[in-house]
Amino acid sequence: MTDEPTIGFLGCGKMATALAGGLVSRGFAPADRVFGTARSPGSREAFSASTGGAHTFDASDGGNAELATTVDVLVLAVKPYQIRETLEASRGKRKSGSLIVSVAAGVTIETLEAAAGAEARVVRVMPNTPSLVGAGAAGFTRGTHATDADAALVRAMLECVGVAEEVSEPLLNAVTAVSGSGPAYGFLFLEALADAGVRAGLPREQSQRLAAATLRGAAAMVEETGDHPAVLKDRVCSSGGTTIAAVAALEEHGLRRAVHAAVAAAAARSKEMANE
Ligand SMILES: NC(=O)C1=CN([C@@H]2O[C@H](COP(=O)(O)OP(=O)(O)OC[C@H]3O[C@@H](n4cnc5c(N)ncnc54)[C@H](OP(=O)(O)O)[C@@H]3O)[C@@H](O)[C@H]2O)C=CC1
Numbered sequence: 001m002t003d004e005p006t007i008g009f010l011g012c013g014k015m016a017t018a019l020a021g022g023l024v025s026r027g028f029a030p031a032d033r034v035f036g037t038a039r040s041p042g043s044r045e046a047f048s049a050s051t052g053g054a055h056t057f058d059a060s061d062g063g064n065a066e067l068a069t070t071v072d073v074l075v076l077a078v079k080p081y082q083i084r085e086t087l088e089a090s091r092g093k094r095k096s097g098s099l100i101v102s103v104a105a106g107v108t109i110e111t112l113e114a115a116a117g118a119e120a121r122v123v124r125v126m127p128n129t130p131s132l133v134g135a136g137a138a139g140f141t142r143g144t145h146a147t148d149a150d151a152a153l154v155r156a157m158l159e160c161v162g163v164a165e166e167v168s169e170p171l172l173n174a175v176t177a178v179s180g181s182g183p184a185y186g187f188l189f190l191e192a193l194a195d196a197g198v199r200a201g202l203p204r205e206q207s208q209r210l211a212a213a214t215l216r217g218a219a220a221m222v223e224e225t226g227d228h229p230a231v232l233k234d235r236v237c238s239s240g241g242t243t244i245a246a247v248a249a250l251e252e253h254g255l256r257r258a259v260h261a262a263v264a265a266a267a268a269r270s271k272e273m274a275n276e
Pocket residue numbers: 010011012013014015016037038039040041043044059064076077078079080082086103104105126127128129180181
């Protein structure tokens with residue numbers, strides 16, 4: 001493999017577009033070393049636009065095989081139920097020495113290796129869509145034949161667009177539930193906070209800007225101070241003040257229970273998908 005590997009996304013939908021877009025805009029790979037495949041022109045055009053012109057192949061017209069032949073890193077980014085079939089179809093067509101990276105939720109290393117063929121080097125990744133803006137959070141686990149160099153390459157890719165944690169495979173269900181699906185929880189909370197601000201009288205755009213900057217600020221405080229979130233929360237809560245009144249309302253309405261239930265549901269679903 002060269003210093004600058006070619007990276008191909010088999011399936012160029014929402015996750016592939018976010019990851020590829022982030023990798024190109026953050027300088028991990030120039031657009032002419034990034035490729036994608038999909039069946040519809042719409043998917044391919046959106047991928048190309050978000051990556052500054054990465055070339056795409058038509059999956060309905062032999063494009064998946066062309067991609068497999070072309071790239072050093074083959075990122076499987078179709079729906080989980082399509083992974084086995086598309087990976088089996090790439091057998092005997094993949095570029096010599098290429099690395100397979102799957103971003104599919106719930107599809108195990110065992111399934112990937114069985115579909116890819118003997119000795120295939122596989123890394124399983126759970127990224128998230130904020131990769132597009134360099135604020136991703138990902139977990140990954142290496143397959144039986146993946147080398148230290150493969151793991152280092154995947155880590156470098158993921159760290160170019162955010163943070164990356166190597167975990168044992170069973171923990172990928174938890175990673176999926178916390179950071180893979182997590183942006184949706186953040187967006188839901190942010191939408192609710194902005195709505196509530198509108199209800200309290202703020203114009204919509206101002207409320208949304210304030211809500212987004214506040215959540216970003218809270219996350220940055222946790223990351224940059226290393227303080228426990230509870231300590232930071234306590235510093236906002238003046239005795240008899242506004243914040244503790246709001247915190248009490250959140251506790252009464254079951255915020256913590258709701259978050260626990262959400263993460264447990266996502267982790268259970270991820271585990272279940274391994275058997276589908
Ligand atoms: N969305 C997210 O936040 C995250 C998703 N993931 C994982 O990423 C994967 C993709 O999810 P997501 O991006 O959301 O889904 P999308 O539906 O947005 O993307 C799937 C892509 O696959 C293409 N496709 C379908 N069939 C084929 C085929 N036979 N050959 C090549 N391409 C094909 C689709 O385009 P077309 O229909 O035009 O062919 C589409 O571009 C999933 O496995 C998911 O678990 C992981 C982490 C986060």
